[in-house]
Amino acid sequence: MDDAAASAQEPAEAKNSDGDRCPHCGSDQRGEQIPEEHLRAGWYGEWNGEPRHFSRTLLVEIRGVYDGGLFWACPDCDGRWHRWPPGSRLHAAAEPYVQRHQRPTTP
């Protein structure tokens, strides 16, 4: 039951304006629009005037393993995928959690 120690947190901005998709179920990971005044204020870096969205993708932290986001998870199917590059220490640390919850990719 390592899930009891997992805490999902930190809403992040979607990776691109089209919204990224879950690699497992393909669901749109775009969340609510980022308030225009926040974009205008430069809180999210340079802004080209286009609407931008928060990401619904969950960044999961496993206490005792890494003090920060260890891997990504889909709020719809609980499919998980790596945040850190292969070969890195954190990729290796995340591997058991990511593998255990692999979901078949939607055809």
Ligand SMILES: [Zn+2]
């Ligand atoms: Zn999914």
